[in-house]
């Protein structure tokens with residue numbers, strides 16, 4: 001590290017107008033005094049539309065806990081886009097993300113990434129992590145929702161062979177199932193780890209409107225700590241089932257005892273519909289855009305070509321905070337209108353409620 005600093009000082013004497021860290025980054029792509037970066041070490045295709053990208057992070061990265069996620073920045077046509085991805089590697093190993101192609105950024109990651117590429121990074125975060133005290137677990141996952149749970153399984157199962165873990169994973173077909181072979185190998189090797197695959201292409205949706213499917217697939221599900229990750233409908237239904245079972249618990253002692261912990265990759269923004277928007281002024285960028293009342297200001301800014309800070313795009317990471325200069329915004333999750341000059345607003349879940357001035 002001291003050598004790097006000396007090199008930076010020497011570089012600063014020799015170089016202008018490039019900053020020393022720019023010169024150092026030519027030799028070491030993950031060196032940056034300003035922005036955490038990682039260099040891609042390996043790309044492994046998983047299914048026809050998903051791949052795992054392993055990377056070696058630079059200084060400033062913190063080791064992840066199994067189940068956590070990180071913001072990953074990718075440059076497309078000279079614009080840096082940030083998205084969140086769960087870290088699928090086990091805790092204690094170099095990080096990896098497993099990405100499913102479903103849009104511009106994920107598509108570029110899955111199809112265009114190669115060893116040696118540089119990713120922009122933010123440190124791992126999130127509280128969808130393994131419980132501190134060992135207890136029987138039920139993992140309910142769908143599609144790419146397997147990624148944080150895979151990190152948990154890889155961390156727990158081989159190191160605690162006594163741990164009792166049931167995974168119920170749904171995907172459209174066997175060919176769409178990420179990590180299928182590895183899961184089968186783990187289940188063969190560790191009898192306390194049981195996997196059930198549910199192929200929606202053949203069996204239809206796993207039905208959480210009653211407990212019947214779960215009772216059949218995992219009879220003791222009510223006694224397990226459950227972790228779920230998947231599309232919104234899947235998680236909403238699971239949440240409703242657990243709530244209904246918990247409500248019964250007071251009358252029936254055999255009802256649900258285990259908790260349900262959920263990780264969402266996206267959120268439904270219900271508010272805003274039918275409300276008026278207004279003129280949005282991005283003061284520092286000297287841009288004015290007419291916006292409706294239900295489009296997040298993050299999208300309004302990006303569509304206007306403004307470099308907007310962002311991360312999870314669903315109101316959980318606070319990476320998109322921007323000071324409001326004037327006007328009011330509507331929180332698209334709650335429909336609540338608020339706004340004081342100087343207040344920091346989350347642009348990913350806020351829409352214009354009349355004219356708005358932003359300090360960006």
Ligand SMILES: Cc1cc2nc3c(=O)[nH]c(=O)nc-3n(C[C@H](O)[C@H](O)[C@H](O)COP(=O)(O)OP(=O)(O)OC[C@H]3O[C@@H](n4cnc5c(N)ncnc54)[C@H](O)[C@@H]3O)c2cc1C
Nearest residue numbers: 083084085086098099100102103104105106144147265312
């Ligand atoms: C905490 C967290 C962890 C995540 N972990 C992963 C992960 O491990 N692997 C992974 O592939 N993705 C993960 N995501 C989703 C990821 O951040 C991006 O949203 C996703 O890759 C799509 O980005 P995009 O720019 O390619 O698509 P966009 O251009 O943003 O969207 C393209 C289209 O897909 C829809 N869409 C976007 N995201 C989803 C979604 N998750 N489910 C269904 N439709 C969607 C959009 O509404 C839009 O219609 C995670 C998200 C969060 C918040």
Ligand code: FES
Nearest residue numbers: 311312313318348
């Ligand atoms: S981008 Fe994460 S809270 Fe807005």
